[in-house]
Amino acid sequence: MTSLSNHKNRLWKEKSPYLLQHANNPVDWYPWGEEAFEKAKQEQKPIFISIGYSTCHWCHVMEHESFESEETAKLMNDSFVNIKVDREENPGVDKFYMTYLQMTTGSGGWPMSVFLTPERYPFFGGTYFPPKDRLGKPGFQTIVSRLAQLWKSQADKIRSDSKSSLKDIKDYIEAKLPSSSKELDPWKIAEATYDYFEKVFDSTYGGFGEAPKFPTPVQLLFLLDYHMYTKNESSEHYRNNKAQNALEMVLKTLKNIGIGGIHDHVGGGFHRYSTDRMWHVPHFEKMLYDQAQLLSVYTKAFQITNDSIYSDIAKDIILYVSQNLLHEEGGFYSAEDADSYPKNGDSKKLEGAFCTWELDEIDGLLEPKISELFKRHFGVKEGGNVTDEQDPQKELENKNILMEQETIDQSASALSIPVESAKTLIADAKDTLRNYRLSVRPRPDKDDKILTCWNGLILSALSQAYLVFHDKSILKLATDTAYFIKKELYIEEKNILLRSYREGPSTIEGFSDDYSFFIQGLLDLYEATFDDQWLQWSYALQEKQNELFYDNEKGGYFNISEKDTSVPMRLKEDQDGSEPTANSVSLRNLIRLGTVFEIPGYFEKAKQTAESFRLILTQFPYAIPAVLSSFLLFSEGLKEIIIVGPTVGDDTPSSSSHFSSLSEKKQRFEAIIARPFIPNKFVASLTPDGILAKKNPLFEEIVTRHKNSDDVAVYVCENFTCRQPIFTEEELEKTMYI
Structure with a gap:
């Protein structure tokens, strides 16, 4: 077989860190676009698309196992046109094929692996596939070979079946459209949503459901809204016990993730999620959207309680993003990877290598008295504090993930150290470990693209934080972000946003979430500054979002514009997950702008947007808590x-x-x-x-x-x-x- 080891595919021309990670694969990757589409059409080859993002751990695994294999690459190159997609750059592509995957398999995730006809209709898909057959299930090589054979012998049938799949997706969407003239009752829906969260709340460790556990800021923010609307006796929605319990669910969750291993106690900020119920062992990537939304939740928790535990963590998040994710001209990068090299010169990256500690390392870096206090406070053990069950890939052997096992008061008392002295010693120890990490350990890769949508989220959070903490440096971070987006990712003569920036702006125009999240950020920045330019710009962008994305027939916002024909169908995001949907935020923006500018048409669009989610709101509203929060705002008024x-x-x-x-x-x-x-x-x-x-x-x-x-x-x-x-x-x- 011809060696492909020095091959550089077309991804070298791209700016996306995720695509560039695969630019030296022997797979003949194409970016999503006309060149790949035309090749598939002319050669009548099926398409394989692999969708992921740069800090995705299992994306790295599948690349190493399959896409770096010359044997696998030859199979792919011979029979398929292979396309790599950064889901963060192309959310419309990701949404459509993820919908197909979830409908056909019952689950989804990344890396997403989907096979398409030359017309880009899906006919088979999955997520991560191991390279070889395992436990009676076919590996990726087997799947590629079988599908290639099927295409050669049954292309017409595959095309016919894929058209049926397209119809199934359309029917699925149509089934969720409004089917009743009865007025939706937002408070009846809010009560049902609260009851659901109360039922699945983990009263021991906070959070909702079993492991893996995510902080889910959209859920916490709904509960804070619910608490505030229902806590006053003078309110018609007064719910004394429920109001207090909603708040307690949020505060317990915030406290537990704050002391948990999901919180980087040395470097600041939060990891993506916890693999266990106790928030101890995280998946170590750090995402800008998590920092932004958690900053907002912690800031609001401090407003409600005036407890410094919440303000301290809010400021910790701000320090983390400003030190690690900030572009020198303003604006914030997307993420830091979960994997890194344990030490310089190593050839294999391990998850969590940058953030975990062996007991001997801590003893060697800290004075004995401080080390004893630090180890006691953070549960550091000989042989590590991660169980075998929590480490299936054996990447955390002998490692400790810092998690506050005792309060400072308890640790200080046990070692007969004054509490204030103990606080100072712990803070100094963190500084020592942080400096060691930064100077000695190889840093995880950074996804240094700047997304308009996620910068909208951090713009909101920073603007809110400035109003509460009165720190001018926070306001500067916010205003610099807005100016950066205006300079680099806004085409003023067309009044359009672009999606992303990395070594210059991309050519990809903004999606609905870019507009909705950034409009929200501008409105929050106006409240922090009373500078009319932000209010004026938010209104102009809302007009453009309405023009490009609003569904004038059924209400709500599509995720892509009508002129984007790269996917077979426009969809609407219908679940608030790691981020709120564009519709959740757009609904809120319409109410705010419609009220302050007295635009009746915006209220009508807001009503139609809420109505377009009737089925979900009435059957499983807990899936869209941010939509419900905005619907409550519509009901209560500004x-x-x-x-x-x-x-x-x-x-x-x-x-x-x-x-x-x-x-x-x-x-x-x-x-x-x-x-x-x-x-x-x-x-x-x-x-x-x-x-x-x-x-x-x-x-x-x-x-x-x-x-x-x-x-x-x-x-x-x-x-x-x-x-x-x-x-x-x-x-x-x-x-x-x-």
Whole structure:
């Protein structure tokens, strides 16, 4: 057989880290696009697509076992047109073929392996396949060979069957469309969703269900919204016990993942998920979208409880992303890999090698007294603290995954160390281990592409965190992100977003989640800055999203635009998983923009969007908790907190004591308003020439009324009606905590 070891395939031309990882495979990979489609059409070859992402552990395994094998590559190259797809770059492709896979096999995951006709209709699929036959099941080589033979002998039948599969997908989608004229009751649905989460809640360790366990921020955020809407006796939705229990489920989960091995106690941030019920042994990749959403949850938990345990972890997440995922010009990279080389010169990467510790390493790096405290606090053991059952691939032998087994108080007491001294010693020990890791151990690979959608999520979280923690460095991270996206991933003359950036912007136009997540981020950034440019841009992008993705017949947003014909069918994301769906966030954006700009059409689109999820909302709403949170916002309406006061004119010295005093009062008002978490709150600052006064008659009336006033006032407006203005901090405090 001819050696292919020095072969470079077409992926060398790509920017995606995932595609570049496979650029030296002997497989003749193509990127998703017309060149591959045309080859399949002209040669009448079936297509094999492999879909994954750069930090996917099992994607690495399948590459090493199959795609680096010259024997397997020859089988693939002889009979198929082979396409690699980065699911993060092409979510529309991923969604369509994942839907097929889940319908035909009952499960899905990555790497996704699907075989298509030259027309790109799927006819066979799976996820990870071992290279050789195992335990009576065919390996990847066998599958490739058999499907190649089948195509040669039964191509017409395969085409016919694949068309039937396409019809099945269409029927599946149609079955989820609205089938009743009865009005949806969001609170009845919310009660059923709460009951479900209460039933599956792990009362011992937090989280929901059995292992593997994910932090699932979309679920936690729904429960926080539910708590806030139902905790007040004056509310028609008052549910005393349920409200408190919803909060306790969130707080217990946050505390347990905070002390668990899923939290990187040395380097900061959170790993992807836990392989066990106790949050001890994680899958070690770190994703930007997890950091963003968990930052939002921890920030809100702190707003509700004022407990520093939550603010400390929120700030830990911010420190992690700013030190490890930040582009020098603003914007954030996507992820860090789970696998890395244990030490320089090694030839094999191991999962968790960068983050785990042997007892002797800790003893060698820390003074004996500090080491004893550290080992006790984090459960470090001779021979490691990972069981054989937790380490099926034998990559964690003799390793310790740091997990707080005792509180600082308990460890300090056991070793007769003052608590404050123990806290300092633990912090110093973390610094020592962090510096060792960074200077000695090879770092995991970084997926250094910048995705518009995930930057929208972190933009939201940072904007919210700034309002709560009042740290200007947090606001700079947020504004730099917005400016980066505007400079690199926005085509102003067309008013369109691009999907990703790596060594320059990609040519892939944005998908629905890019628009929805980033619009949400801009609205949150406006609330943090009161800078009209962010509000104006969010409105412009919402108009474009409506144009490109909205389903004018059935409501809701498709994930790809109508002009994208690369997949056979446009779909809508219908489950909130590791991220909220584009529809969940779009529904919320429509309500916020529709209210502040008084756009009735946005409310109609919001209603139709919620209605398009009728079947899921009525049968298994726990699958879309972020949609339900937005639906509750639609039901409750936006509570607009409006700050208005005199502005400094050209002929008025800005440093005058009068305006300085008013500025300080305004800042105190803003701090009072920002302090509580209110799920339906929107805060705006009005000026006579601002966009809100020009677009919203109610706001224009408020500005006119205060034109000659020399004081700062706050209006609370709901249902297009405002209460009497508030002029004192005492009255504002009372109003915000009702």
